[in-house]
Amino acid sequence: QVQLQQWGAGLLKPSETLSLTCAVYGGSFSDYSWSWIRQPPGRGLEWIGEVNPRGGTNYILSLKSRVTLSVDTSKKQFSLKLSSVTAADTAVYYCARDSSDRFGGYNWFDPWGQGILVTVSS
Amino acid sequence: QSVLTQPPSVSGAPGQRVTISCTGSNSNIGAGYDVHWYQQLPGTAPKLLIYGNSLRPSGVPDRFSASKSDTSASLAITGLQAEDEADYYCQCFDTDLFGYVFGTGTKATVL
Numbered sequence: 001q002v003q004l005q006q007w008g009a010g011l012l013k014p015s016e017t018l019s020l021t022c023a024v025y026g027g028s029f030s031d032y033s034w035s036w037i038r039q040p041p042g043r044g045l046e047w048i049g050e051v052n053p054r055g056g057t058n059y060i061l062s063l064k065s066r067v068t069l070s071v072d073t074s075k076k077q078f079s080l081k082l083s084s085v086t087a088a089d090t091a092v093y094y095c096a097r098d099s100s101d102r103f104g105g106y107n108w109f110d111p112w113g114q115g116i117l118v119t120v121s122s
Numbered sequence: 123q124s125v126l127t128q129p130p131s132v133s134g135a136p137g138q139r140v141t142i143s144c145t146g147s148n149s150n151i152g153a154g155y156d157v158h159w160y161q162q163l164p165g166t167a168p169k170l171l172i173y174g175n176s177l178r179p180s181g182v183p184d185r186f187s188a189s190k191s192d193t194s195a196s197l198a199i200t201g202l203q204a205e206d207e208a209d210y211y212c213q214c215f216d217t218d219l220f221g222y223v224f225g226t227g228t229k230a231t232v233l
Contacts, residue, residue, distance in 0.1 A: 045213075046224065047222040047223065049221075060219065061220070061221065094168070106156075106215075107215075108156075109168075110170035111170075
């Protein structure tokens with residue numbers, strides 16, 4: 001049973017960099033790509049981007065200039081950095097496993113991490 | 123803003139059938155990409171409910187079914203149960219955004 005466990009700072013000031021990490025337990029890391037998805041309070045889901053085991057990335061256009069995804073295959077971990085955060089970045093951030101290691105529209109997301117609420121406030 | 127539109131809410135009595143629509147366009151569902159569905163219980167992470175337009179992962183009850191046609195998709199819950207009260211989201215890939223998109227979400231209420 002694959003499990004994803006995520007951690008990172010939950011309170012940031014405007015202009016700081018959001019940094020989250022997700023660890024994979026109980027399954028293969030190298031056979032899948034890995035995604036980050038966020039959900040503002042009381043609102044819907046927004047996919048942020050995905051990273052494959054070789055470090056290749058694909059980001060949503062609206063966040064591309066501020067997002068960096070990376071992987072550490074030796075630790076079975078992947079990470080999200082989002083720079084210059086504002087209040088609009090306040091959300092629960094989820095990590096999730098793609099259904100394959102391919103980019104280009106083939107994937108669904110399962111399983112998901114537990115989620116971390118990141119609040120941006122001065 | 124989401125490119126996949128869902129009704130904000132649906133409701134039904136226990137045992138009834140409800141359906142949730144997911145309306146897209148020729149840059150996502152209409153382009154041939156598969157639609158997937160998630161269930162989000164209050165205060166929890168989303169859970170995969172349907173993948174590949176109509177396939178149920180192991181452990182998902184067969185009262186959940188889904189289909190896709192042209193630029194839209196739908197999720198049906200037959201024999202509605204109290205434990206089905208949740209938010210439901212569709213998901214697809216969009217060629218204009220070159221990224222994955224989720225529907226606006228639908229809150230299902232059991233009366």
